[in-house]
Amino acid sequence: MTLTDIFLQTLATTLPVFTMVFIGLGLRKLGWIDAAFVNTASALVFKATLPTLIFLSILRADLDTALNPGLLGFFALATLGSFALVWLWSLWRVPRMDRGVYVQGSFRGNCGIVGLALAASMYGDYGLSAGGILLGLVIICYNILSVVVLLTYQSEQKLHWGHILADIARNPLILAVIVSVPFAWWDLSLPEWVMTSGDYFASLTLPLALLCIGATVSLNAIRQDSGPAMGATAFKMVTLPALCTLAAWLAGFEGQELGLMFLYWASPTAAASFVMVKALGGNARMAANIVAMTTLLASITVTFGVFVLKGTGTI
Known part of the structure; x- marks a missing residue:
């Protein structure tokens, strides 16, 4: 396979996902979708269609392949390492009042929508099932670490671990993983009409969610003073994905496993x-800048990263 073939194959994987994001941005500019639509659709995706998609994907999965303790453990360690590295860097480069926002924006990826959509586009059923299981771990890690670093620099706020753990325990995506694994483990099945109806409902998830992401990107926020947001964007989209993927490759991961982790880290x-x-009363403008810039940049960095990994034969 030539480099041209690899590049075209890469575009076939990443462009459909990011095209939906840019369509959402365009529809918001045209006024065809508004904030009310985005709020309603986002709630529908988070509470219903995405949990359904994860449940059905894991239900159909081969857990011997999709449930990989080594992958889960490495991803957790890499997340903790990324979190620590960015925090240490922020002590040197970022004003104290913005450090929490900087650190969270640098390591917390949109794995539930963009990462899962890319995994599904590249690896099909494996991407959805293995990605869904990995997503449960991601939600726990990202939420706990984000709260810790934000509240460290928001002294007027108090840390309520009971509320944090309760929110995580009630998260529909985590519940979907917990409920679906026993079904897949014991090879339990549902009536065909239930599965078909579930597929119809779940098929709303990725296009609807990607449209909402595009509609929430604020170009005005990017044009405003971004401060350290550029540094956080570089960390999130270039430095951390490269370091974590290299570490995973050195640890022996390759193929679908390495590709899945890269897509999550590069989200x-x-x-x-x-x-x-x-x-929590932090620098919301800076947080919005980071979200907007990383979302727009992802179409380039993810495509380039997948191209390099495919070209070198590591995935």
């Missing part, structure tokens, strides 16, 4: 990071 900053910063 743009999650929109939920902006919501959390705003709720």
Whole structure:
């Protein structure tokens, strides 16, 4: 396979995902979708269609392949290492009041939508099932670490671990993983009409979610003073994906496993990071800048990263 073939194959994987994001941006500019639509659709995806998609994907999965303790453990360690590295860097380069926002924006990826969509586009059923299981771990790690670093620099806020753990335990995506694994493990089946109806419902997830992500990108925020947001964007989209993927390759991961982890590490900053910063009284403008810049840049960095990994034969 020539480099041209690899490049075209890469575009066939990444462009459909990011095209939907840019369509969402365009529809918002045209006024065809508004904030009310985005709020309603995002809630529908988070509470219903995405959990359904994850449940059905894991239900059909071969857990011997999809449930990989080594991959889960390495991803958790890499997340902790990324978190620590960015925090140490921020002590030197970022004003104290913005450090929490900087650190969260640098390591917290949008794995639930963009990462999972890319995994599905590249690896099909394996991407959805293995990606869904990995997503449960990602949600726990990202939420706990984000709260810790944000509250460290928001002295007027108090850390309520009971509320944090309760929110994680009630997260629909985690519940979908927990409920679906026993079904897949014991090879339990549902009636065909239930599976078909579920597929129809779940098929709404990725296009609807990607449109909402595009509609929430604010070009005005990027044009405003971004401060350290550029540094956080470089960390999130270039430095950390490269370092983590290299570490995973050196640890012996390759093929689908390495590709899945790269797509999750290379995902743009999650929109939920902006919501959390705003709720805690942090620098919401900076958080919005990071989300917007990483989302727009992802179409380039993810495509380039997949091209390099495919070209070198590591995935």
